[in-house]
Amino acid sequence: MMLIVMAALLADGARPVGDPDAVGFARIVAEAPGPVVGLAVAKEAFGRMGARFRPLVEEAGSVPAGAPVAEVGGPLGAIEAAAPTALRLLSRLSSVALGRTDPDLSDPLDRWAAATARLSPPAPVGDDGPSFHLEIEG
Numbered sequence: 426m427m428l429i430v431m432a433a434l435l436a437d438g439a440r441p442v443g444d445p446d447a448v449g450f451a452r453i454v455a456e457a458p459g460p461v462v463g464l465a466v467a468k469e470a471f472g473r474m475g476a477r478f479r480p481l482v483e484e485a486g487s488v489p490a491g492a493p494v495a496e497v498g499g500p501l502g503a504i505e506a507a508a509p510t511a512l513r514l515l516s517r518l519s520s521v522a523l524g525r526t527d528p529d530l531s532d533p534l535d536r537w538a539a540a541t542a543r544l545s546p547p548a549p550v551g552d553d554g555p556s557f558h559l560e561i562e563g
Contacts, residue, residue: 430469437510441502453495455488456556462538463518470511474503508559519555
């Protein structure tokens with residue numbers, strides 16, 4: 426998983442920006458109801474950039490729209506740099522687990538997300554499928 430996440434960060438051009446001494450706090454929030462799959466992947470993405478990550482829900486747990494699913498702290502540049510990749514992967518893996526997106530069976534993360542879905546009870550989801558955004562408190 427570590428190599429896949431690092432490759433995704435590099436492909437996305439993730440680089441810390443701004444004042445390296447500015448620190449802050451952020452929450453990842455669900456935009457639609459549904460399962461949250463990929464918290465370990467998001468943690469790895471933020472960690473690779475130098476930010477701390479704490480999940481607030483269990484892997485494959487279902488959340489309502491507007492629910493915070495994780496907290497992130499550390500250098501704001503690191504948080505902002507990792508967020509696009511982490512949120513993209515979190516949304517994709519949650520969508521694969523839900524069956525809204527067909528898994529790419531050559532991708533180990535997609536295979537893991539599809540397997541995770543088999544272990545989880547069905548969950549309601551919004552029409553747009555799983556998606557997440559970052560709320561920064563700096």
